[in-house]
Amino acid sequence: MKYETVIGLEVHIEMATESKIFCSCSAKFGAEQNEHVCPACCGMPGMLPVVNRHVVDLGMNAGMMLNCHINRTTTFDKKSYYYPDLPSSYQTTQWFAPVAVNGTVTIETANGKKDIRIKQIHMEEDAGKLVHDDWTDTTLVDFNRTSVPLIEIVSQPDLSSAEEVVAYLERLRSLLRFAKVSECRMEQGSMRCDVNLSVRPEGSDKLGVRTEMKNMNSLSAIVRAIEYETARHIDALENGTEELVQETRRWDDIKGKSFAMRNKETAGDYRYFPDPNVMPVVIDDAWYDSIKASLPEFPEVKRARYIDAYGLSEYDADMLTQSRALCDCFEAAYAECKNAKEAANWLISDCMNILNKSQKTADQLTLDGKALGELILLVLDGKVGRGNAKKILIAMFDEKLDPAKYAEEQGFIVSNDTGAIEAIVKTVVAADPKSVADYKNGKEKALMALFGKCMRELKGNCDPQVLQKLLKDTIDSL
Amino acid sequence: MKLYIAKNEGAVGKRIALDDMILTKDLPTAAGSRMLDGYMSLFDATVVEKAMAAGYAIDGKLNVGEFGIDLMGETSYYGAIATDGHLVSAAAAAIEDGATAVLSLDVNGAPRRAAAQSGTVCVKPTYGTVSRFGTVPAACSGECVAVTAGTAADCEALLDVVAGYDAKDGTSLPDALRGEAKPIRRVAVLTALTDGVDAETVARIEAAKAALSKNGIEVAKIDGGELIAARVAWNILMSAELCNNVSRYDGIKYGYRTPSYKTIDELYTNSRTEAFGAFLKTVILFGSETLSTDTYMKVYDQALRVRRVLVEYFKSLFETVDAVLLPACSTCAYEENVDPELAFTENLYTAPASVTGLPAVVFGGVQLIGDAFSDKALLQLADLCEKEGK
Ligand SMILES: [Zn+2]
Numbered sequence: 001m002k003y004e005t006v007i008g009l010e011v012h013i014e015m016a017t018e019s020k021i022f023c024s025c026s027a028k029f030g031a032e033q034n035e036h037v038c039p040a041c042c043g044m045p046g047m048l049p050v051v052n053r054h055v056v057d058l059g060m061n062a063g064m065m066l067n068c069h070i071n072r073t074t075t076f077d078k079k080s081y082y083y084p085d086l087p088s089s090y091q092t093t094q095w096f097a098p099v100a101v102n103g104t105v106t107i108e109t110a111n112g113k114k115d116i117r118i119k120q121i122h123m124e125e126d127a128g129k130l131v132h133d134d135w136t137d138t139t140l141v142d143f144n145r146t147s148v149p150l151i152e153i154v155s156q157p158d159l160s161s162a163e164e165v166v167a168y169l170e171r172l173r174s175l176l177r178f179a180k181v182s183e184c185r186m187e188q189g190s191m192r193c194d195v196n197l198s199v200r201p202e203g204s205d206k207l208g209v210r211t212e213m214k215n216m217n218s219l220s221a222i223v224r225a226i227e228y229e230t231a232r233h234i235d236a237l238e239n240g241t242e243e244l245v246q247e248t249r250r251w252d253d254i255k256g257k258s259f260a261m262r263n264k265e266t267a268g269d270y271r272y273f274p275d276p277n278v279m280p281v282v283i284d285d286a287w288y289d290s291i292k293a294s295l296p297e298f299p300e301v302k303r304a305r306y307i308d309a310y311g312l313s314e315y316d317a318d319m320l321t322q323s324r325a326l327c328d329c330f331e332a333a334y335a336e337c338k339n340a341k342e343a344a345n346w347l348i349s350d351c352m353n354i355l356n357k358s359q360k361t362a363d364q365l366t367l368d369g370k371a372l373g374e375l376i377l378l379v380l381d382g383k384v385g386r387g388n389a390k391k392i393l394i395a396m397f398d399e400k401l402d403p404a405k406y407a408e409e410q411g412f413i414v415s416n417d418t419g420a421i422e423a424i425v426k427t428v429v430a431a432d433p434k435s436v437a438d439y440k441n442g443k444e445k446a447l448m449a450l451f452g453k454c455m456r457e458l459k460g461n462c463d464p465q466v467l468q469k470l471l472k473d474t475i476d477s478l
Numbered sequence: 479m480k481l482y483i484a485k486n487e488g489a490v491g492k493r494i495a496l497d498d499m500i501l502t503k504d505l506p507t508a509a510g511s512r513m514l515d516g517y518m519s520l521f522d523a524t525v526v527e528k529a530m531a532a533g534y535a536i537d538g539k540l541n542v543g544e545f546g547i548d549l550m551g552e553t554s555y556y557g558a559i560a561t562d563g564h565l566v567s568a569a570a571a572a573i574e575d576g577a578t579a580v581l582s583l584d585v586n587g588a589p590r591r592a593a594a595q596s597g598t599v600c601v602k603p604t605y606g607t608v609s610r611f612g613t614v615p616a617a618c619s620g621e622c623v624a625v626t627a628g629t630a631a632d633c634e635a636l637l638d639v640v641a642g643y644d645a646k647d648g649t650s651l652p653d654a655l656r657g658e659a660k661p662i663r664r665v666a667v668l669t670a671l672t673d674g675v676d677a678e679t680v681a682r683i684e685a686a687k688a689a690l691s692k693n694g695i696e697v698a699k700i701d702g703g704e705l706i707a708a709r710v711a712w713n714i715l716m717s718a719e720l721c722n723n724v725s726r727y728d729g730i731k732y733g734y735r736t737p738s739y740k741t742i743d744e745l746y747t748n749s750r751t752e753a754f755g756a757f758l759k760t761v762i763l764f765g766s767e768t769l770s771t772d773t774y775m776k777v778y779d780q781a782l783r784v785r786r787v788l789v790e791y792f793k794s795l796f797e798t799v800d801a802v803l804l805p806a807c808s809t810c811a812y813e814e815n816v817d818p819e820l821a822f823t824e825n826l827y828t829a830p831a832s833v834t835g836l837p838a839v840v841f842g843g844v845q846l847i848g849d850a851f852s853d854k855a856l857l858q859l860a861d862l863c864e865k866e867g868k
Contacts, residue, residue, distance in 0.1 A: 039519075039520050039521060042731060043726045043731065044519070044520065044731075044732070045501065045509075045514075045519075045614045045615060045726070046501040046519060046521070046523065046611065046612040046613060046614060046615070047611070048610065048611050048646060048647050048648055048649075049648055050645065050646065050647075050648045051648065078722055080722055080725055080769075082725070082728060082746055084728075084730050084742065087726065087730075087731060088725070088726040089725035089726050089728055090722055090725060090726075141730070141731075269770050269771050271722070271766065271769035271770060271771075271774075272769075272774075273718060273722070273769050273774070273778060274782075276618045276619030276649075276719060277615075277618050277648055277649060278648055279648055279649060
């Protein structure tokens with residue numbers, strides 16, 4: 001018999017906010033243990049939650065990117081369970097009226113396009129982290145992550161293979177990074193997912209027994225886990241190797257196997273109820289419209305526009321549309337210099353080089369696009385040499401500056417004084433009779449050496465064509 | 479008997495006392511529970527900050543029943559509040575001791591009941607007008623910081639100081655809503671809630687009616703039997719919220735931790751078993767049950783619906799009258815060793831204001847409930863009636 005796999009995902013994504021969801025602690029990754037904590041996110045009595053409006057902005061944003069209906073009145077609820085990393089013993093989440101419902105995400109695989117339905121997107125707070133100290137055999141708690149805002153994106157069981165799951169996760173990542181909802185970094189845990197999987201005979205409309213694998217945070221592990229679980233389910237159905245039960249399983253990527261978790265860890269009644277301390281959030285038209293207006297074009301729409309309207313190559317368009325930051329910078333630079341190819345080149349090669357050297361990603365680009373456009377214009381107008389322009393670019397990564405003013409301060413402005421250039425050319429030529437002779441004997445390289453020496457003397461501030469001509473004329477006149 | 483959990487011997491000038499549900503940096507806050515014995519807050523409650531900024535000195539922390547739920551303070555870890563037969567509340571004792579007024583968290587009406595039985599004045603303000611930031615959370619959807627004093631004027635003076643919008647409390651209301659107090663002209667006695675009270679309480683209701691009439695207030699009568707449901711709804715909401723709010727006390731981060739545990743489950747169970755009192759455990763279990771998946775729609779959701787119905791009921795009531803008059807308790811006599819479960823029945827009189835968030839003022843042993851934001855008007859009326867009595 002042929003079988004098909006039915007998969008639904010719950011994807012947890014940490015939102016890119018400065019502060020936590022209900023207090024003003026920093027939400028940034030990578031601090032010392034318990035550095036980003038306060039009485040509120042430690043669950044001390046007396047603190048009251050005050051909703052970070054930006055979190056709701058991003059929740060709406062995500063909902064709109066995934067074609068969801070936005071609930072204009074959205075509420076927060078308490079979910080109770082005991083665990084040492086949950087300081088108040090309840091998680092504030094959205095159970096009754098999540099911010100967004102009923103969306104779709106279109107994925108593309110080798111089999112073509114497919115719409116994956118989104119059941120809902122809700123906002124909630126993250127929990128802390130337990131750290132086991134083997135030396136003293138104690139477990140310690142780090143509350144830095146408690147109350148960091150998350151969205152959970154719940155899909156319908158519309159996915160049917162590991163390939164589709166990967167395409168879906170990559171699509172979510174691309175859309176949410178474009179909308180600046182999250183950096184979606186699986187390796188830092190800012191994107192992780194629970195995989196719900198069941199298997200049924202092909203064509204059947206009845207769902208099989210479902211198992212859930214929680215907290216998966218790498219694409220390759222997800223692929224292996226889905227393949228393993230699918231095979232295990234089919235084996236159980238075909239050969240009766242085991243009886244499938246609805247349960248939560250833990251994926252052990254090293255062993256390449258999933259294991260049933262003790263029932264105790266998963267059973268429980270969360271006793272959801274509306275949080276009386278958080279008033280319902282009412283999204284009025286002005287708020288809704290402002291978020292709608294701030295949505296970016298979808299990456300593939302941008303890509304097509306870059307090719308059609310700006311004449312960029314497919315390669316350049318692909319490179320730029322990998323990151324919203326690159327796109328924003330490109331568009332601002334283009335608006336200034338009106339030369340798409342130049343703007344793309346500067347970003348894809350020079351800017352990416354600088355970012356790579358400091359181990360940053362394209363999303364971390366903070367360069368002012370308008371200033372980049374001004375710099376490109378200085379080069380195109382022959383006012384600054386390319387070599388010096390690259391030095392200016394490096395400086396622009398360190399501080400906000402006006403390229404023209406900076407070029408002047410640094411003495412990078414190309415001289416139009418042919419008399420001064422000629423004088424330097426004469427000195428260089430006089431000091432290097434050997435190269436002159438070599439050139440006259442047909443060695444083109446010798447001319448390049450002389451050209452280089454002149455350029456150095458001129459500190460690069462010279463139109464290369466003017467210099468070339470003057471150099472040739474000078475040698476020819478000897 | 480322990481009235482003060484912690485006394486600030488250095489307090490001079492205009493002194494106020496705080497009940498032990500209000501957090502202070504400089505004095506311990508235990509909420510009447512072994513769980514928080516000796517607990518030092520890292521911050522002051524907003525009401526404490528405001529009172530101190532206005533020149534009040536903090537006299538000390540007054541004993542309360544465990545997490546403010548019971549009506550008589552008999553479930554405090556530090557012993558029942560009053561035993562000497564004539565002082566029936568820690569607030570009244572502090573006032574007799576020279577405090578101008580007392581701030582307490584009115585979770586289930588205890589401050590109002592105490593005021594009625596000790597002959598003091600107490601205002602439970604409109605929900606959202608006084609910040610709850612820095613109060614030990616018990617039943618957040620209805621509890622308010624109440625002011626108790628010897629006179630309505632002293633109550634109003636401190637209420638003016640502590641009321642106001644607070645960005646640190648998400649349920650805090652804008653100051654503009656408080657507005658000017660509209661005078662109260664018509665008061666209706668709730669007969670359904672006056673039946674079954676003792677003779678002394680009936681006499682006080684009659685005295686209050688007489689005082690109101692003398693001040694030109696039209697006094698009418700309505701049944702008001704609908705409000706009996708407030709008690710049942712509030713018991714459900716309060717217990718559920720309390721169960722959730724005290725779940726943070728798990729022995730992990732602060733507060734009491736059992737000396738005997740091997741596993742995390744034993745740490746939780748033993749810490750909570752040893753630190754919480756019997757009555758609190760009853761409330762936790764009841765609250766937990768109301769929220770379980772099987773009963774949520776049948777019980778908790780129904781209570782939320784009753785709350786909305788009662789809010790509407792009062793709204794229609796206030797189209798014809800400006801306030802309602804009712805007892806604050808069924809008996810004026812203080813009894814020792816009462817059953818803590820009275821907290822679930824005797825709150826018949828206090829639950830209507832708790833569950834709807836409406837303001838209530840207790841004076842002369844009776845209670846007035848007014849429309850939202852009528853706090854000052856109620857206090858001014860109480861002031862007039864007080865003068866009548868003298
Ligand atoms: Zn915090």
